[in-house]
Amino acid sequence: MKDAIRDKVAIVGAGCSQFGENWDKAPEDMIVEAAYEAYEDAGIDDPQARIEAVFCGALYPSRGSAEVAESLKLFDRPVSLVQNYCATGTDAFRYGVFSVACGLYDTVLVVGFDKPKDRGVSGPSAAQTGVRGLPMTPAGWFSLCAARYFETFGAGREDLARIAVKNHHNGTLAPKSMLKREITVDDVLKARIISWPFGLYDCAAQSDGAAAAILTRRELAGSFRDDPVLVRAVSIALAPNPQSDPDFDFLRWKPTIYAARQAYEQAGISKPFEEIDVAQVHDCFTLTELLSYEDLGFCEKGSAKEHIASGTFELKGELPVNTDGGLKTFGHPTGATGVRMIYENYKQLQGKADQRQVEGATVALSHNIGGAPQACGIAILATP
C-alpha cells in the first residue's frame, strides 16, 4: 500500500549541532549536542528510559553504532548504523519511521552525524584501489551533466552562480550554519575552477556536524507537544551508475526522479510545485540544485534557468529552496545532512524558522542525492 506510512508517524523533537570545522569537538560532543537539544525539544528528561531504539546515519563513523550508544548511554536496546551515501541521514530517518509505524516502538531516536574533517582533506584523495573510474573527484562526478545540459538548454555558469549567491544569503540567517557570508555572482565566476564548470563557490565544503530527530506514532504525539510535525512520505531510490548506464542522457539525475515518484505516490502529491511550500534540496554542487528543481518536478526540464532568474526559489519566492543555506553554508557531514534538512523543515512547519520563515508553510520536502550519483532519499513532512 503506497500510503502505508502516510501521516502515521510524527516528529516530536529535533536537534542540530553547530556545523563547521569542529576541530575541538569529538563525534560524541556533536551527537550529545544534537540529541539533547532534541530531547529538550520533546520534553524528554529521561532519555535512557524513554528512547526504545536508535537509528544512526554516518558514512565515516570511527566506531559504528557504538559511537552513538556510548555517547548517549543508550544500551540494552537496538542501535543500528545505516549508510546510503549522501542519502544516509534520510535513510536512517526512514528506518526510524518504519520502526515506529509498525508499532514495535513508541519513541525512537534518529541521529545523523559525520566528522569528515578528522580525515584531513589537504592531500590527494583516498587510496587508489583500482584503475577505473578515476579520478575520484565528486565535483567531477556531479559535473557530468553540465556540458550537455548547458548546450541543450542554453544555461551557463551564471545560472549556477545565482544558486550559490542565494544559499550564501540564506545561510547568514541560520545560526548553526558554518558560513555566514554574502557573496556575489562575480565572486563565484572568478573563483578558481575545481572541476569545470564548478569553481570553488559552486562546491559545498565538507564539515562536521550532527542532527537528531525523535519520532513517535501520531496518536501519541499529543503527549509530547501541541505542534508535532507528521511524516507524510519517505523514499529511497537507487539508479544505475551514470558512468556505465547505457541510457543516461546527461540532462537529469535518475535517482531523484525515481525517489520523487515514490515519495509523491506515498504522499498523494500530483502537483509538487503547487503542493510543496518549502524544500531543502541537495546542493552539494550548484548544478545539483539546478537539476533537482526539474527532477523533483518543480518546473519543466530545461526551464530552471528562467526560475533562477526570476527568483522562484529564493526565500521570498513561490517555492523557497534551501532556506537555511543548504550544504553550501552548512557544509556536508554526509550522515548528518539528511537529518539537518528534516530539522529545518520541522522548524519551518512549526513556524519557528525566524528570519528564514516561509509564511504559512504546511508541506515541506527534503532531498539528498549521492554516490556517482546513484542514491537519492526524499522525505516529505506536513502539519497535521
Add this chain to the structure above:
Amino acid sequence: MAGIASFAAYIPRWRLPLAAIAGGGREVREGGPEKAVAYFDEDSATMAVAAAVNCLAGFDRARVDGLLFASTTYPYKEKQGASLIAKALDLRRDLWTADLGGSLRAGTGALRAALDAVRAGSAANVLVVASDCRLGAPRSALERNFADGAAALLVSGEDVAAEAQASHAISDEVIDLWRTDDDPFVHSWEDRFVVERYQESLAQAVRGLLEKTGSRPADFARCAVYAPDARSHKRALGSLGFDPASGVQDALFGRLGNAGAAFSLLLFAAALEEASPGERLLLASYGDGADAFAFETGERILKLRDKRGVKWHLARRKPLLDYDKYLRTRNLQATEFDRREGGGVSATVHFRDRDEDVSFRGHRCRRCGTLQFPYQRVCYRCFAKDEFESVRLSDRTGKVMSYTFDYFAGSPDPPLIVSMIETEGGCRVQLQMTDADPKEVKLDLPVEFAFRKIHEAGGTPNYFWKCTPVR
C-alpha cells in the same frame, strides 16, 4: 622465407626543445632542435602497445603467435613486459612471449630471434616491439640526446613486404654507456670513446654482412642505421662507403632523438614507409656490438603505406616549452605528495579485472544486444542474467558524451580531462582523455583509445585505457 609483413611506429606528441634543457634563462621558442618525450601517463610498455596496435591494424590479431618485447627501460625487473603488452593487445594466450633487455641492440636482437623462429617454423607471426624511455641526468648531454619512442614489426613467412635475406652479428664487451639497477640515469664515458667503439663494431657487422651477401654499399637503396649522434652517423656511413646524400635514412636528430633500443627499428620503419618494391634495405644497430640485416622489398610494401609510421607521428607534435613540467612527469622534481605513495592495486583485483582493465573488453548482452562496461552479471537494459559475450572495445572509436576538467585531482599537467565516452556500438565508458587540450574538447568529439599508465600508487605502474581525439 621470413620477413616484415607489417610495421609501425609510435612517437609521443610532446616535443621538448633542446634549448629548454640548456636553461640559462633564455626564452624558449619553437623551431629549433627538439626531442620527443613521453607524456606523464606513458612509459615503455604503453608506447610499445601503441606501436603494436598501429602495426596490427588490419591484421587478424588471433594469428599472432609470438611477441618479443625489447627495452632497456621497462619498469619491472621481474614481471614480464611481453605478457602485459600481449594482454593489452588482446592476443591469444597460447603465445610465445619474451622480453629482451640490457642493450640498445635488444630491438634487433628480438628481430633476429623472430626471423629465425619463423624460418624454423616454431612460430608463424611474431610481433617484435622495441620501446625505450631512457633518462639522462637533468640538463646533461645525454638528456639532450635521448628520446622516447617505440617501433613494431610483424615478422612472418606470409604476405611478406620486405624479405630478410641475411644478417650478421658482432658482440663486443665494452662499457661505453651503462646503467645499473640502482641508477635512474644512463652513464656515458667520453664522447670520442663512445663514437669510436660504435664505428668499429658497426663497421665489422656491416662488412660482415656485405661479405656474406656478396654485395656492395651501392646495392642498398636505403639504410637505416643507429648512431649516437648526427655527426657520427654521417661519418660512420661515409667511411663504409654509403653515400649520405642518397638512400641513407635521416637519423632524425633534432626532430626525434636517440630512441634507445627502439631507435634503429624506428629508422627502419621510416625507410620502409618510403620504400618501393624491389629495393634492398640495410638495417644496423649498435649496443655492446652491432647487428646488420639485409632486406629486399616486394610488391606488398606498397600496401603498407597507410601505416602510422614515423612521418605520421612526427607531423603530430605538441611543443613542451616548460622544462619543469618535463621534470615533474619523470618524478625528477620533489613534490609534497609523491605519486608513488599508497598501497597500490590489489593483485587479485588486477587479475580479476584484466580483461576490462588491460584488454579493454566489454560485454554484449546476447538477448538485447546492449554493450556494457565493465563486467556485469545482469543486463542493465533487459535484466537477462549471464547471457553476455565478451567484446573488444580497444580498437573501436567513440564520441564524447560529456566531459569535465579536473583541477583538483593531482596531475603533473593539470587539468585532467575526464570524459564520458560512447563507443561505436553504444557502450558507455568513463575515461580520462589524454594528449588533448581542453580547448579542443567538445560534445560528440570523435576519439580513439590508448593504453596508458593511470597512476603509480604503490610504486608500480598501473595501467588502463584513456581516450584521445582522433587526428
